[in-house]
Amino acid sequence: MIDRDFHLRDHDLYRYIFDMAVQIPTGMVSTYGTMARSLGDQAASRAVGMMLAADHARPFKVPCHRVIYSDGRTGWYTGAGKGEERKRELLLSEGVPISDGRVLDLERTVFKDFRVDPILTRMADSQRELAPLVSEHGDAMRFERIAGLDVSYDGDRAFSAMVTVNRDGKVLEEKTARCQVNFPYVPGYLGFREMRPYSSLLNKARQDTLYLIDGHGRAHPRRAGIACQFGVVHGIAVGGVAKSVLTGSMETGSLYIENEEVGRVIKDGQGRERFISVGNRVDLTSLCSLVSSISHNPTTLAHDLCTRYRKGRS
DNA sequence: GCGACAG
DNA sequence: ATCTTGTCGC
Structure with missing residues (x-):
């Protein structure tokens, strides 16, 4: 028997992403791909970036500047004082090691231990x-x-x-x-x-x-x-x-x-x-x-x- | 360079 | 999908 309600429901993926972003500790970063993988599928990495950049209602402050590319590139920040420079400033002020526009020592600085329901895994299983x-x-x-x-x-x-x-x-x-x-x-x-x-x-x-x-x-x-x-x-x-x-x-x-x-x-x-x-x-x-x-x-x-x-x- | 992913 | 500008054909 198929779970019709699971297919018909509006799953708020924004809320999942916001709940994950606040788990990234000060002084660390995460990547779009890592967050997507925690949800169950790396195919969602672009969607993670789109959601963090989107003009979408947020129930609390979301530290979007702590999410970077998987190769260490810092990328853009869409929040207050937007731009590449602002994102680096914020990360540096939090103690993240950056040089030449890239976050260093990714092994240690990338946070991966998100506590989140792997909703995409459940969706794929349902399919x-x-x-x-x-x-x-x-x-x-x-x-x-x-x-x-x-x-x-x-x-x-x-x-x-x-x-x-x-x-x-x-x-x-x-x-x-x-x-x-x-x-x-x-x-x-x-x-x-x-x-x-x-x-x-x-x-x-x-x-x-x-x-x-x-x-x-x-x-x-x-x-x-x-x-x-x-x-x-x-x-x-x-x-x-x-x-x-x-x-x-x-x-x-x-x-x-x-x-x-x-x-x-x-x-x-x-x-x-x-x-x-x-x-x-x-x-x-x-x-x-x-x-x-x-x-x-x-x-x-x-x-x-x-x-x-x-x-x-x- | 490869691979390339509906709407 | 959407946006925006430019080009082509009727």
Whole structure:
């Protein structure tokens, strides 16, 4: 049984990062990569840097200047008196050894013993648990309704949209929603950023509708991309329609992970290249045929709608 | 230089 | 993803 609430919840990764930063003792530093690894995945290192630099509400004072690059480079400080120079000043005044813009003796100066819940490990485990629940069977052509979904952002305010068309490409329904997300984009964990914005578009999960999501399904390091998460959590048919590759190798129009075909490249109704992979309850071949055959890609329609919605309401 | 990571 | 400027094609 999958923990639906775990997938649907807004996990506040900012709070995790702030709670970690205050654990770095005066006179020591940590690195973006070290903090990401403590959370469970080094892939989040850029996200750690983005969160520390972001203009985001903080419940207490966060010593961002104590977080540096893993090669010792001090980097930038976005707080009061911003700049490279200010960050070095602050660290020097705290007794951190710096020379030539680099923190010295990293073995001793880099703090690694964070006390934190390894949330990314739990998320990755949850994706591995979900992967075997994905069904790759079902004819995409049997659906009367095809719904494209996408999200647009203003900072961490998400504006999502769903456009439902029939197989002739005629628009049957449009819907928008907005919500706050506090989980940044981390490669491999997109589902934990966008599950709520997408789910808030669903009055009820419809079995007569094929949902197409901007992102991958099985073409994911743990075979559980956002299209799989959305499909299994709601028990619906979903296809992944991505603009670029996340993982795997391309050979003659197919995307492979360890000799298994996990996706295909096609041209959509507008002639644009898209990477298709199974989310849930459809087979790859009919899914590709469907996306190629619809004159207006519902995912593109949803992209345009949520962009307009954001610009009109933010 | 390599590898390169959805949105 | 978003921002911003510049360029191309209709």
